[in-house]
Amino acid sequence: QLKDFPDGFLWGAASAAYQVEGAWNADGKGESVWDVFTREPGRTFKGSNGEVAVDHYHRYAEDVALMAEMGMKAYRFSVSWPRIFPDGRGTPNEAGLAFYDRLIDALLANGIEPVLTLYHWDLPQALQAEYGGWEDRRIIADFAHYCVTLFQRFGGKVKYWVSLNEQNYNLTNAYQLGTHPPAVQDRKRFFCANHHAFLANATMIAAFRQHVPQGQIGPSFAYSPAYPASSAPADMLAFENAEEFTNYWWLDTYCFGRYPQAALAHLQAAGEAPDILPGDEAILRNGRPDFIGVNYYQTLTFTENSLDGVTMQRINTTGQKGTTPASGVPGLYKTAPNPNLTTTNWDWSIDPTGLRIGLRRLASRYALPLMITENGLGEFDQLEHGKVHDSYRIDYLRSHLHACREAITDGVDLIGYCAWSFTDILSWLNGYQKRYGFVYIDRDETDAKTLQRIPKDSFYWYQGVIANNGAD
Numbered sequence: 001q002l003k004d005f006p007d008g009f010l011w012g013a014a015s016a017a018y019q020v021e022g023a024w025n026a027d028g029k030g031e032s033v034w035d036v037f038t039r040e041p042g043r044t045f046k047g048s049n050g051e052v053a054v055d056h057y058h059r060y061a062e063d064v065a066l067m068a069e070m071g072m073k074a075y076r077f078s079v080s081w082p083r084i085f086p087d088g089r090g091t092p093n094e095a096g097l098a099f100y101d102r103l104i105d106a107l108l109a110n111g112i113e114p115v116l117t118l119y120h121w122d123l124p125q126a127l128q129a130e131y132g133g134w135e136d137r138r139i140i141a142d143f144a145h146y147c148v149t150l151f152q153r154f155g156g157k158v159k160y161w162v163s164l165n166e167q168n169y170n171l172t173n174a175y176q177l178g179t180h181p182p183a184v185q186d187r188k189r190f191f192c193a194n195h196h197a198f199l200a201n202a203t204m205i206a207a208f209r210q211h212v213p214q215g216q217i218g219p220s221f222a223y224s225p226a227y228p229a230s231s232a233p234a235d236m237l238a239f240e241n242a243e244e245f246t247n248y249w250w251l252d253t254y255c256f257g258r259y260p261q262a263a264l265a266h267l268q269a270a271g272e273a274p275d276i277l278p279g280d281e282a283i284l285r286n287g288r289p290d291f292i293g294v295n296y297y298q299t300l301t302f303t304e305n306s307l308d309g310v311t312m313q314r315i316n317t318t319g320q321k322g323t324t325p326a327s328g329v330p331g332l333y334k335t336a337p338n339p340n341l342t343t344t345n346w347d348w349s350i351d352p353t354g355l356r357i358g359l360r361r362l363a364s365r366y367a368l369p370l371m372i373t374e375n376g377l378g379e380f381d382q383l384e385h386g387k388v389h390d391s392y393r394i395d396y397l398r399s400h401l402h403a404c405r406e407a408i409t410d411g412v413d414l415i416g417y418c419a420w421s422f423t424d425i426l427s428w429l430n431g432y433q434k435r436y437g438f439v440y441i442d443r444d445e446t447d448a449k450t451l452q453r454i455p456k457d458s459f460y461w462y463q464g465v466i467a468n469n470g471a472d
């Protein structure tokens with residue numbers, strides 16, 4: 001007998017500023033690193049960018065009305081740092097703050113809990129240009145100043161805060177794969193940028209305790225639980241290595257304030273470890289979150305990697321199935337296909353049981369409440385006679401919600417579920433063709449068309465799920 005979702009469960013959906021807002025230079029907003037990066041040829045799918053996106057900045061009232069119609073209890077969105085501080089720091093831009101006041105007030109008026117993400121990758125370009133963004137310790141104070149500005153402004157009405165969205169995925173792309181700005185491929189710089197992000201995160205959480213004592217804060221982590229490709233000891237070791245380097249490097253540091261030991265020893269020997277200064281460990285220990293935000297899309301399976309040079313992860317950005325090669329770190333691990341799982345067109349494994357396993361692992365290791373801050377299916381949707389019949393998305397979400405109930409029955413303290421995403425949005429590297437929303441948006445890569453909002457079949461299905469508190 002499965003347990004029910006708890007009363008007050010946060011049934012929601014999510015978005016991120018750069019992916020939905022558009023209005024890239026409206027009302028005093030400064031440039032973000034993504035505004036600049038997407039203008040460089042070949043960086044994104046068919047040159048798609050977020051200059052207009054789905055124009056949520058101007059159409060937020062219509063979007064909130066649709067959320068209310070769906071019965072949503074929570075909406076996770078992010079604040080654009082350069083909308084608040086066009087130069088990254090200094091005096092806040094009142095027009096930027098006022099936009100988020102309007103959005104938050106509209107949500108609250110409709111009984112929708114705002115879940116505010118402080119950072120979803122749109123770093124002010126000014127800070128990247130001035131000192132290299134996350135690679136410099138000055139980012140710690142600038143990020144704290146930006147966050148405290150938001151705590152003071154919105155702390156009275158926003159209870160749930162997400163600190164950094166997918167530091168692991170974003171900085172891996174930015175400093176190892178070279179696919180997000182600043183498009184570097186250097187492991188030493190990668191671990192250095194991460195170290196500063198950890199310090200910035202912990203510093204800001206310490207400030208949060210003073211400014212928003214009744215609030216709850218935690219990171220959103222791109223969590224792909226690892227499997228071993230076989231029970232061969234070499235594969236088990238590769239799996240352990242992958243867990244430390246792809247998951248616990250971040251999660252242990254957020255939650256325990258220290259790096260996992262074997263991974264740190266390896267990096268020190270390889271000359272790739274971050275420079276840890278006296279005092280850093282005390283700062284990290286002071287930043288324990290209230291919950292862990294889980295962005296779950298897939299599990300990854302690992303096998304041994306002899307020193308044959310499979311290094312860089314490759315990301316499928318076309319939707320052509322079966323085009324993603326293995327990736328990993330020589331001597332430690334590399335990915336392997338999992339013959340037990342099917343995949344999406346972008347080669348992401350579909351594994352609801354992996355979600356149950358992952359939630360249990362996190363609950364046991366960290367003893368914190370968990371919130372699913374992203375989960376969803378990116379697909380090529382078709383508009384047919386004014387409707388989108390996305391039964392494949394309903395199947396995906398239904399099976400993952402079932403896994404959530406199993407995890408709750410296993411004792412996991414799960415407080416919310418924010419599907420990715422509410423409307424269709426810009427996918428960072430995949431353009432507008434990879435759609436996730438409950439609400440279809442009439443636009444394509446370069447043509448913003450009408451931007452009309454059209455609820456898909458999944459919209460009405462999720463409406464029923466929420467009305468029945470998860471009984472579908």
Ligand code: BGP
Nearest residue numbers: 016165166169222378427428434
């Ligand atoms: C996460 C990001 C989201 C979103 C999602 C889907 O990594 O936090 O911003 O983009 O993944 O990814 P994609 O758009 O690449 O399919």
